[in-house]
Amino acid sequence: MPRGSDPGALLAPVMEIAVEAGEQILAVYNTAFVVEHKEDCSPLTEADLASHKTILQGLATLTPGIPVLSEESKEISFAERHTWQRYWLVDPLDGTREFVKRNGEFTVNIALIEDHQPVLGVVYVPVMKVLYYASRGQGAYQKETDRASTPLKVRPWRGGTARVVGSRSHAGEHLKAFLDKVGDYELVSMGSSLKICLVAEGKADVYPRFGLTSEWDTAAAQCVVEEAGGMLVDFSRAPLRYNAKESLLNPYFLVIADPAGHWEQFIPESVKSDSNSGN
Numbered sequence: 001m002p003r004g005s006d007p008g009a010l011l012a013p014v015m016e017i018a019v020e021a022g023e024q025i026l027a028v029y030n031t032a033f034v035v036e037h038k039e040d041c042s043p044l045t046e047a048d049l050a051s052h053k054t055i056l057q058g059l060a061t062l063t064p065g066i067p068v069l070s071e072e073s074k075e076i077s078f079a080e081r082h083t084w085q086r087y088w089l090v091d092p093l094d095g096t097r098e099f100v101k102r103n104g105e106f107t108v109n110i111a112l113i114e115d116h117q118p119v120l121g122v123v124y125v126p127v128m129k130v131l132y133y134a135s136r137g138q139g140a141y142q143k144e145t146d147r148a149s150t151p152l153k154v155r156p157w158r159g160g161t162a163r164v165v166g167s168r169s170h171a172g173e174h175l176k177a178f179l180d181k182v183g184d185y186e187l188v189s190m191g192s193s194l195k196i197c198l199v200a201e202g203k204a205d206v207y208p209r210f211g212l213t214s215e216w217d218t219a220a221a222q223c224v225v226e227e228a229g230g231m232l233v234d235f236s237r238a239p240l241r242y243n244a245k246e247s248l249l250n251p252y253f254l255v256i257a258d259p260a261g262h263w264e265q266f267i268p269e270s271v272k273s274d275s276n277s278g279n
Contacts, residue, residue, distance in 0.1 A: 007112050007120040008135035010062065014122050015131055015143075017058035018108045022126030024050040025093060025108070029126070045099060051092035051108060059088050059110075066112075069243070070216055078246040086114045089242060091216040095192030104128065105191035111219035116241040121223030123193050132197045134227035140200055152228040154257035155202040161186055165195045165207035165255070174210035177268035196221035199255045200228040206263045207255035210271050215240075215248050231256045235264055235272065 028047035052072050059068055069081060070090040081087070088110065093099060095106030104127035112120035119136040132152070134140035140152040162185045166175055179185055188204055196218065198204045219242055222232040226239070233239055234251045252271065254263055 006135075007114070008138045010112065010120060011122070011133055011135055013058075013062050014110055014112075014120065015124070015133055017055055017062070018110055018122045018124035018131065020058065021051040021054040021092060021108045022124050022129075024054050025099075025106075025126050029099065029102070045093065045096060047099065048093040048096060052090070055090050055092055055108070055110065059090075063088075071214065074248055081243055084243060086112070087243070089113050089118070089216050089219045091193075091214075091220075094217055095194075098191035103191065105194055107192045107194060109193055109216060109220040111216075111223060113219060113242045116244050117239065118219045118223035118226075118242065121220035123197055123220050123224060125194065132200065132221070132224045134224045136223070136227070138227065140224045140227035142201060152200045152224065153202055154199060154225070154228050154230040155205065157205055157258035157261035160184065162206065163188060163204045165190055165198050165204045167191070167195065167209075167211065172211065174268065174271045174274075175208065177270060178208050178210070178266050181266040181268065182263075193217060193221040196225050196232065196255050199230055199257050200225040202228075202257070205257050205261060208252075208263070208267070209250075209254070210252050210274075213250045213253075215242050215250060218250055218253070225255055229257075229259075231259055235267060237264065 025047040056068060066086055066088055067084055068088040068090055091109040093106060094109050098105040108124040110122045111118045121134050123132040129145040131143045141149040142152055143149040162182050164185050165188050190198060195207045199207055218240060222240060225232055232253060232255045234253055240250055240253060256263055
């Protein structure tokens with residue numbers, strides 16, 4: 001596929017790949033799966049590897065000339081990958097802790113990155129059989145199995161009680177300090193990139209992330225929330241960029257539904273001074 005052509009033409013086959021990967025995950029999820037542990041103690045499951053293989057095979061057939069970057073291929077040097085102007089960024093199982101807890105809040109994430117920005121994003125929730133998807137300039141949509149797609153639109157901020165999304169597995173003191181400054185709020189806990197999708201579908205006003213994430217955790221859902229009218233930005237309100245540095249870690253960020261809402265004013269000084277906020 002030539003660079004600069006419409007990424008939306010790839011949406012349907014990528015959605016099929018994501019669903020197929022999700023089926024591989026469910027084949028393990030519905031059994032007594034075995035959990036291993038990576039060096040960082042995050043769970044690695046048989047499902048993660050099966051999904052990854054399915055995605056790699058599908059993308060290699062669909063776009064043989066476009067490289068793929070994921071956690072499983074993170075050893076690719078920056079010297080090599082910084083020459084990529086277009087590549088796939090994949091998380092075959094986002095929310096492995098949620099998978100192990102069997103709460104269903106895990107996803108398959110596939111994004112197409114062009115010039116450091118996501119131009120296509122597909123997020124699939126295998127247990128719910130729900131797809132969130134978007135391509136640059138074409139809007140964002142949600143689709144349940146065997147149902148028509150529905151457009152996604154963020155909610156406007158009119159003041160009052162803020163609906164804030166938090167991490168089910170990674171809540172901490174930074175988030176508590178942020179909420180104290182917000183004042184009147186309702187906290188919605190969720191796992192994986194579903195937190196970003198909640199903002200995209202108009203069910204939350206803001207998702208502050210004051211913890212480590214990797215680029216494959218956010219890219220697909222960033223495209224979805226941006227096309228739904230929202231923002232996924234660093235503390236200076238600049239959109240996250242991909243493959244722009246050696247580290248594959250994101251800075252701390254905010255997902256904002258209505259760009260008129262200046263949620264960065266509630267970021268605690270303790271968060272701003274944290275070196276991880278500016279990775």
